[in-house]
Structure formats: structure tokens, C-alpha cells
Amino acid sequence: MRWLLCLVTVFAVWMLLFWSVDPWVIGSGAFFSLIIGSLLGAVFPEEMQMFLNPRRWLFFALYLPYFFFYCLRANVDVMFRVIHPDVPIRPGIVKVRTTLTSSMGKTFLANSITLTPGTLTVDIHGQDLYIHWINIDTDDAQKRSAEICGRFEPLLKRIFE
Amino acid sequence: MLEQIAMWIMGVGLAFDLFGCIGLVRLPDVYNRAQAATKCVTLGTCMILLGVALRAFGAPDGAMAVKALLCAAFVLLTSPVAAHAVCRGAYLSGVKLWEGSVEDSFSERAEEIRQEQTTEGSVDREETETA
Structure with missing residues (x-):
């Protein structure tokens, strides 16, 4: 659950920073948020749920x-x-x-x-x-x-x- | 109209930044200086970013407004943490309070932390424990 939340948060920040719906932006955003989410999900605060x-x-x-x-x-x-x-x-x-x-x-x-x-x-x-x-x-x-x-x-x- | 409001907000933000810097020079010790530096500079920077966001709303490319607001949020979240870390680190490494200070309740706790650090030998463990 917290891994998913971390992933969604990272992806949301990525999308806000790029502010475009270009498929390349979405694709690379998904790729990088997968990496970051899997690396940092463990330290993402539990209480964010x-x-x-x-x-x-x-x-x-x-x-x-x-x-x-x-x-x-x-x-x-x-x-x-x-x-x-x-x-x-x-x-x-x-x-x-x-x-x-x-x-x-x-x-x-x-x-x-x-x-x-x-x-x-x-x-x-x-x-x-x-x-x-x-x-x-x-x-x-x-x-x-x-x-x-x-x-x-x-x-x-x-x-x- | 929006342009004028944005400029005014940026101007006030700059003034706050300036007063933060004056405080950095005039106040007596690390802790008081950190106060001036965090409060004034955080709000000043946030107001400048808010002005940028307001200006960008009128522009054809709205992305800058969102970026500026995100930056403001990050500054708001990180700058108090940085001030906290600087002050705690300064105290634990032995920086004294200004001689005009009227009270110091942290000395016992700081002594405890130093004890724990020397017995356990690891700063990291202490950090995770208090966090």
C-alpha cells in the first residue's frame, strides 16, 4: 500500500512539473516513478495513508x-x-x-x-x-x-x- | 492588473528577504540568526515565487505557474527542517547561547544525547531514534 502511495505521489509531482500530457512524458514519468517508488517506498511515511x-x-x-x-x-x-x-x-x-x-x-x-x-x-x-x-x-x-x-x-x- | 499585483507581491517578498539578511548581521548568535534567516527568507522566497506564478498565469505557457507553486511548497517544507538541523547540530557541537540569554532547558537533554552517542558509537542510530 505505502509503495503504491509513494509511486503515485512521485508520479503526480512529475506530471505537475512537466504540465503536459505528451505520451513520452507520461511514459518516462511512469518509468522513473517505478524506480523511485521501489527504492524509497520503504521510507515513505506509513501515516500518509x-x-x-x-x-x-x-x-x-x-x-x-x-x-x-x-x-x-x-x-x-x-x-x-x-x-x-x-x-x-x-x-x-x-x-x-x-x-x-x-x-x-x-x-x-x-x-x-x-x-x-x-x-x-x-x-x-x-x-x-x-x-x-x-x-x-x-x-x-x-x-x-x-x-x-x-x-x-x-x-x-x-x-x- | 494581475501584472501589478504580481510585482507588488514580489517587491514585498524581496523586502522580507532583505530584512532576513539584515537580521543575519545584527542578531547576536547562531540560534537568533537562524530565526531571522528561516522566517524572513522562507516567506520572502515564497512570495517571490507566488508573484512569478501570478505573472505566469497570464502567459500562454501555464507550466511555469505550477512549477513556481511546487517550488514554494518545497521551500516551505524543507527550510524549517534545515534550520532545525543547523541549530541542533550547533548545540550538540558545543556552540554556546548568547550571554544575554535568559534560559537554557536543552543542556541536560543535549548531555544525554552526547552520552548516547559516545556509548553507542553511532550517530545514525541516535538520529533514527529521535526521528
Whole structure:
């Protein structure tokens, strides 16, 4: 099953890149996706099968604009800190806990955290995320988790779990 | 009209890229610099690619639009992973946080990782375990 999914994904990317229905393109695409699919099928994430469920696509479509909004805010935030004459930062590495359990979910959470205001994931260990935070504003562990993970967790849970 | 919107988006993207580069110079240590580099440069590059895609929609050959969007998706997926790898690698190889940093919760875990690496002798095993 996962081999087939890997093959289909590779073929889809190939077709999108060429954007033509020439028989040569389709033929060579099928050939190369067979090779790549058989080589890399073993490392293709098992959880991708969940994406056969259209409900997850819907939530993913909801997640994208939400994510872009925070991404934009992050950029304005960093921009402000960089051009400010005093460079107002209070950096440090904090540890927060996530409630997500699937590895795909955690991967997406870590990537989203990296691209949103002032935070960068340094490491994940089990349920613990080590986050480099550019401006630590609270000492309360609960508040930190809410501020860093809280805004993405509900949606990601629906997408990946 | 589409042309103007595309140009504006590219311009804003370029501005974000520029601020990312300024951040790279002005911020104090690896970790803060990685923050500026990933956030600003990712969004800046994505916006430039989005502008390219918008322009290409008007052109007779629509393939470029699809390619630009695909590239944006790949940049969006890979750049945080790269930043994560750089920071983790920097920390494990002993790069100190900036002296103005207020907290460091990673030191114990980093010590554990170093221990595991020396006892098991293989970096690869540790990598697959945390992944």
C-alpha cells in the first residue's frame, strides 16, 4: 500500500512539473516513478495513508491560511526586532510539552513552530519540544505551551490523528 | 492588473528577504540568526515565487505557474527542517547561547544525547531514534 502511495505521489509531482500530457512524458514519468517508488517506498511515511480520507484534506485546507497568517505575523515581528536600534530580544531555549502523538503531526507542529513568531524548534524527544524562543515573556510552563503549541494543536490533531 | 499585483507581491517578498539578511548581521548568535534567516527568507522566497506564478498565469505557457507553486511548497517544507538541523547540530557541537540569554532547558537533554552517542558509537542510530 505505502509503495503504491509513494509511486503515485512521485508520479503526480512529475506530471505537475512537466504540465503536459505528451505520451513520452507520461511514459518516462511512469518509468522513473517505478524506480523511485521501489527504492524509497520503504521510507515513505506509513501515516500518509490517512490522507486518503477527504475530511483530513478539508482541515488541511483550513490550516493553510491560518498558518500563513501567523507566518506573516512572525515576519513582521522579526522585522521589527531587527530594525529596532536596541535589538530587543530575550532569547533562550525552553521546553514545552505537546499533546500530539503521531510522528507526522509532531513534524508538522515543529515546522509550523519554526515558521511562526519568535520560535524555532531545536529538538523533539517524545512529547517534549525544545524551542529556541527569541523573546521569552512568561515563566509559567502552562502559558508557554499554550502560546507556542496551542494555536496549532487543535487543527493538527484533526489532520493527523 | 494581475501584472501589478504580481510585482507588488514580489517587491514585498524581496523586502522580507532583505530584512532576513539584515537580521543575519545584527542578531547576536547562531540560534537568533537562524530565526531571522528561516522566517524572513522562507516567506520572502515564497512570495517571490507566488508573484512569478501570478505573472505566469497570464502567459500562454501555464507550466511555469505550477512549477513556481511546487517550488514554494518545497521551500516551505524543507527550510524549517534545515534550520532545525543547523541549530541542533550547533548545540550538540558545543556552540554556546548568547550571554544575554535568559534560559537554557536543552543542556541536560543535549548531555544525554552526547552520552548516547559516545556509548553507542553511532550517530545514525541516535538520529533514527529521535526521528
